[in-house]
Amino acid sequence: MTATTEHTVRVPAPRAAAPSARTRRTARRRRLGAAGVLMAPFFLLLTTVFLIPVGTAAYLSFYSDDQPGLGFGPERTVFVGLRSYAAVLTDPTFLGGLGTVALYCLIYIPLMVAGALLLALLLDSGVVRLRAFAQLGLFLPHAVPGIIAALIWLYLYTPGISPVVDLFARADITIDFLGVHTVLPSIVNIALWSNLGYNMVVFYAALQAVPREVIEAAVVDGAGPVRTALQVKTPLVRASIVMVAMFTLIWALQLFTEPMLLSQSSQMINSRFSPSMYIYDAAFTRNNYSLAAAASVILLLCTVALSYGVTRLTSRNSTAEEAR
Amino acid sequence: MSATGSTLPRPRLLGRATVNAVVAISVLYTLLPVLWLVLAAAKNRDALFGSDLLSLSDFSFARNLTDLFAMDGGLYGRWYVNSLLYAVLGAAVGALVSVACGYAFDKYRFRHKEKLFGLVLAAVMVPQTVLALPLYLMASEAGLVNTFWAVFVPVLFNPFGVYLGRIFSQGYVPDEVLEAARIDGAGELTMYARVALRMLGPGLVTVFLFQLTAIWNNFFLPMVMLSDQDLYPVSLGLYAWNSSASVSPEYYPVVIMGSLLAVVPLILAFVLLQRFWRSGLTAGAVK
Numbered sequence: 389m390t391a392t393t394e395h396t397v398r399v400p401a402p403r404a405a406a407p408s409a410r411t412r413r414t415a416r417r418r419r420l421g422a423a424g425v426l427m428a429p430f431f432l433l434l435t436t437v438f439l440i441p442v443g444t445a446a447y448l449s450f451y452s453d454d455q456p457g458l459g460f461g462p463e464r465t466v467f468v469g470l471r472s473y474a475a476v477l478t479d480p481t482f483l484g485g486l487g488t489v490a491l492y493c494l495i496y497i498p499l500m501v502a503g504a505l506l507l508a509l510l511l512d513s514g515v516v517r518l519r520a521f522a523q524l525g526l527f528l529p530h531a532v533p534g535i536i537a538a539l540i541w542l543y544l545y546t547p548g549i550s551p552v553v554d555l556f557a558r559a560d561i562t563i564d565f566l567g568v569h570t571v572l573p574s575i576v577n578i579a580l581w582s583n584l585g586y587n588m589v590v591f592y593a594a595l596q597a598v599p600r601e602v603i604e605a606a607v608v609d610g611a612g613p614v615r616t617a618l619q620v621k622t623p624l625v626r627a628s629i630v631m632v633a634m635f636t637l638i639w640a641l642q643l644f645t646e647p648m649l650l651s652q653s654s655q656m657i658n659s660r661f662s663p664s665m666y667i668y669d670a671a672f673t674r675n676n677y678s679l680a681a682a683a684s685v686i687l688l689l690c691t692v693a694l695s696y697g698v699t700r701l702t703s704r705n706s707t708a709e710e711a712r
Numbered sequence: 713m714s715a716t717g718s719t720l721p722r723p724r725l726l727g728r729a730t731v732n733a734v735v736a737i738s739v740l741y742t743l744l745p746v747l748w749l750v751l752a753a754a755k756n757r758d759a760l761f762g763s764d765l766l767s768l769s770d771f772s773f774a775r776n777l778t779d780l781f782a783m784d785g786g787l788y789g790r791w792y793v794n795s796l797l798y799a800v801l802g803a804a805v806g807a808l809v810s811v812a813c814g815y816a817f818d819k820y821r822f823r824h825k826e827k828l829f830g831l832v833l834a835a836v837m838v839p840q841t842v843l844a845l846p847l848y849l850m851a852s853e854a855g856l857v858n859t860f861w862a863v864f865v866p867v868l869f870n871p872f873g874v875y876l877g878r879i880f881s882q883g884y885v886p887d888e889v890l891e892a893a894r895i896d897g898a899g900e901l902t903m904y905a906r907v908a909l910r911m912l913g914p915g916l917v918t919v920f921l922f923q924l925t926a927i928w929n930n931f932f933l934p935m936v937m938l939s940d941q942d943l944y945p946v947s948l949g950l951y952a953w954n955s956s957a958s959v960s961p962e963y964y965p966v967v968i969m970g971s972l973l974a975v976v977p978l979i980l981a982f983v984l985l986q987r988f989w990r991s992g993l994t995a996g997a998v999k
Contacts, residue, residue: 422900423820430813433869438835441846448846507738515728516735525739528746531978533929535947536971539954540745543752543968551748585742613727642839645931652955664841664932671845672936684842695837 442688448681449473472682481660482683486690488572489662493640496576500636501629504584508591509617523592526585534582538649541578546653566654575646583639587632594628595621634698641691644668663687746975753972757965776969783953783966790942791949795928796977798863798945803923806868810923811916814877815908819890829878835871844936851937862937863945867927873919880915881908917988921981928978946974 452468476482507526511519529537545565547553556563565574598621606620622629644664651657659673660666663683671680754773780788817829843866851862885908893903909916934948941952950970957963 419820419900420822422904423816423822425901426812426816426904429809430874433809433865434832434835434871436850437847437866437869438838438843438871440850441843442838444846444849445842448849503738507735510731510735513731515731517732522735522739525743527982528979529742530925531982532746532975533947533978535929535931535951536974537745539950539967539971540749542954544745544748549752549964581742581745584738638837638839642841644841648931649951649954652958664839667841667845668932668936671848677845677849680845684845687839688842691837691839692834 445681445684445688448677449685450678452678468678472678473686475679476682476686481658482663482666485660485662485666489641489643492572492576492643492662493637495573496579496640497633497636499576500580500583500587501633503580504587504632505591505622505625505629507584507588508595509621511588511592512595512621513613513617523585523589526588528585529582530586532582534645535649537582538578538646541574541581542650542653545574545650566650566656568656571650571654571656575643575650578646579640583636587636590632591625591628594625598624630698630701634695637694637698638691641687641694749968749972749975753965753969755965755968757961772965776965780966780969780973783963784941787941787949788946788966788970791944791946792973794943795945795947795974797860798867798930799924799927799977802864802867802927803920806870806923807873807916807920809868810870810873811877811880811912811919812904814874814879815881815885815904815912817874817878818881819885819887819908832871832874835869836875840932844932847933848936857937858939858943860943863930863934863943866933867923867930870919870923870926873923876915876919876922877912880912880918884911884915914988917985921985924981925978928974946970950974 449472450467450469451465452472453465510516511523516522532540544550544552547557547564553563553565564570602620602624603616606616611620642664643662647657647661647665651659651661659669664687667680667683667687670676670683753776754771756772756775813832817825817832847862847866848857851857856862889907889911890903893907898906928945929947930945931947931951934943934945935951938944938948941949944952950967953963953967953970957967
């Protein structure tokens, strides 16, 4: 509304003489119309590829194609309430997948956030040589598509092709990167390699925005470079840290591409290794749509709950900061 | 840097060396696998499994390249064109749609605005794997499964682009400029197209690059939607070839060469557009 009044005030004198309520109303209507036109394509997409699918998933999870009563007659869709949810939540393969992803998140997210932040702080410290080259080199994997990253590392894990395995073999160390205990760390490594540089750039950009006076004040107060980095710079980029943690979490929970590719070569990865693979398997291998839909809704709820937790953490922190 | 550092040169030197060593090792970690891909792409099948990676005796880069485009009747070329279509066209249209919406969120006032924006932000959180089954069922209802559109339309949706568009609009398009244009009698939409869009350029490029990367990476959706190999993007095609490689190893060199070529467009895009996305990324990250 303030924009409208400003507008009428600034209009040259002859026209401003009579800024009748009607012209103001038409101006407002024109603006609403423009906003509608600019937003319509996006909201059309939002409805068709987001709202309706989420609704459909929820609907499907409560219904099932059942044989009626005594097995007579054609199949029909019947309301089954929470039966599909019960089936998913008591399915050890789904719970196993959930556990796998939880473990994956616990290893991957701290490593990613700490690693990217450490590199950004080091690059920001001003003692790194060839900084532009280092940044470019670290960022490069971001340009490598996920499936290609998984392919490269799959080959680097495969004995016979891999120079890494060769090198270990020459030192009489046999490592099976795709064994029972190593396959999850191997997947973490692929994800870490792909995203470390990108998140480093995000942190670096945030660190560059920290006012220099704050750093100088810390140095004058006698803080060494390590203390400045950890106790002055790091708290100031907390918003970026939370943002990176949240996006990393959302992506990590969807774990699909890497294990799907590695499963072509590793017996340790079954077709229901992660919840996303479970959904794919239920929907397109077993054709059990209600089971897949229930698993989808559970995965969605987990994601929303966890990301909400992360954002709550931020808002509490930022209000605490304001109070200070 | 620090005042104490100059009086204690030794630990400072040690610190510098450690810092540089950590960064150097990290750079090697990110670069070496890519270097391996380049070297391996020049090997024929036997050399790939046998000899020294650095020996140039069995250099067959050109042969692998011709093999790649000849394999399965030139399927790879098709995949490449498909990927370019999905990614470049999709990212261009998607970025325009998202940024226009973000701009409207920033510059106009209307009822329930923040609630709608909350919905957009919520959409960022929803995993793609959750939407895949319903999207597949909807597409099959509409007779679009296994067509270009089944993959192209869903990837246009980029809620994070709307969020960025709103921030960029706040940062790059001053309200005074719009007021001036209004006084000159410009219509709201003309004003957006002629004035605001130009100022939003760097932001638009950033959103475009984000989406280009995401679509080029896209794997799950094509896997669900497409059964016709002629419609595959590169990612899904290479996945299919790699699964054949365990049975027929002649696929290994072409998968590796194909992977190398698949990396090129994004690197090109990042290098050519770096002037824009650097400023854009900073604006997005600081907020």
